[in-house]
Ligand SMILES: NC(=O)C1=CN([C@@H]2O[C@H](COP(=O)(O)OP(=O)(O)OC[C@H]3O[C@@H](n4cnc5c(N)ncnc54)[C@H](OP(=O)(O)O)[C@@H]3O)[C@@H](O)[C@H]2O)[C@@H](O)CC1
């Protein structure tokens with residue numbers, strides 16, 4: 001954002017104007033969201049975040065509110081635009097220790113924003129803890145103070161906001177946990193940045209919404225047939241572990257793949273046969289495995305991992321997949337098989353000429369990557385680093401699922417309800433992803449779409465849902481997608 005700010009100034013919009021617009025947006029949202037709050041306490045910090053706070057204070061006062069400002073640091077020490085904003089605040093300021101929380105009906109947190117450079121301590125930490133303990137509604141400016149907007153981490157005390165007003169674009173920290181929960185509702189305000197200012201910044205990640213991948217979403221063609229809609233082969237687990245692969249296979253079909261086949265040993269297929277109808281079954285004898293089946297050129301996509309096992313046979317089957325090339329979704333047991341050996345996984349993917357999507361949860365990710373990640377790296381950075389190392393699209397799952405590609409594209413999802421964390425949900429996600437890849441959707445778009453659809457399907461199914469309900473719930477979500485942007 002510092003680069004965007006600088007570019008805006010070059011393009012003729014001054015920092016002072018941006019700050020005025022930022023403070024005005026904060027005042028406007030404060031007045032609209034808390035109509036009955038007469039007495040507003042602004043906590044202002046030593047940088048430009050504090051400057052925004054002074055602007056908001058002046059505007060709220062002019063609109064008829066009673067306003068007090070508690071300033072962290074010396075008024076004379078303020079610099080640049082913040083000093084200008086403070087100069088236009090005609091009233092006095094109080095010491096942080098005198099901040100009148102009992103008096104206030106609304107607290108505006110303008111202590112620290114993008115300039116947070118270390119964990120809060122001393123008077124700053126005390127002020128943040130007092131704000132949280134006050135029980136008063138808190139409106140945070142840009143980010144809740146104490147939150148690192150790049151990573152979503154709070155390394156020390158952090159404001160717990162009801163609403164956060166940020167400027168121009170959301171930052172990763174508004175979406176990555178715990179940041180998302182500390183922000184409350186996030187409102188993005190336009191502050192009059194000129195067209196072109198945004199191109200100054202490298203956008204690290206985008207919010208996972210249909211706009212991101214809708215144009216690449218497969219549409220059934222009127223002159224198409226089932227094989228032109230893609231055929232997915234899913235490796236089945238053994239006799240007593242068939243459920244996971246069946247969930248994945250069903251989901252791939254619901255996601256629009258033209259045909260899906262579960263491949264595995266006969267005892268397992270007998271179990272599948274009692275459950276599935278549209279999904280096809282193909283016996284693979286222990287020795288030949290599924291290599292002959294994958295050799296069929298109509299099968300462009302294979303999925304391995306859910307319930308697959310980690311024994312020698314499973315490893316052999318996985319190797320056959322790599323040798324077949326094509327598009328691959330690798331999940332679950334793959335991360336145990338390649339535990340601590342991500343480079344070797346990357347080499348197998350590359351040697352086979354595969355386009356791979358990996359779908360680990362945090363535990364599997366840690367198992368796969370071993371000690372390779374910086375302990376302070378954010379979820380976004382970790383997914384991007386793993387993706388670049390392995391040469392595959394990485395879907396790092398959780399409430400804030402990140403999709404990352406080797407060339408540095410990323411999406412972050414915020415739509416999955418907490419009750420989606422249930423056994424088998426990940427298998428369904430892997431299946432949706434395979435179903436979209438099979439229809440020719442590029443990996444980043446397919447993985448991002450799968451994650452979003454999965455979250456929406458869970459919302460559609462509602463509380464009490466189990467993984468088995470998700471594939472069917474996809475129907476209405478896909479139907480709404482046809483109705484246009486959500
Ligand atoms: N285009 C945009 O987005 C626009 C952005 N705008 C606004 O500008 C904000 C960014 O402003 P900013 O760069 O001045 O940083 P800010 O967050 O005020 O903090 C810096 C000060 O805090 C201090 N400090 C840091 N950590 C500390 C700690 N732990 N404990 C104690 N002190 C600590 C740090 O001191 P230092 O690290 O130098 O010792 C420095 O004095 C942004 O969030 C948005 O609100 C709008 O006005 C206009 C358009």
Ligand SMILES: Nc1ncnc2c1ncn2[C@@H]1O[C@H](COP(=O)(O)OP(=O)(O)O)[C@@H](O)[C@H]1O
Pocket residue numbers: 332361397398399401416417418419420421422423424425426427428429454
């Ligand atoms: N707290 C949460 N809120 C929302 N979604 C979650 C949460 N925790 C996990 N999920 C999602 O639930 C699914 C669980 O997948 P996974 O852990 O692989 O389960 P399984 O292996 O049993 O299928 C993933 O899609 C993940 O993103």
Ligand SMILES: [K+]
Pocket residue numbers: 049109110111112113140141142143144145
């Ligand atoms: K803040």
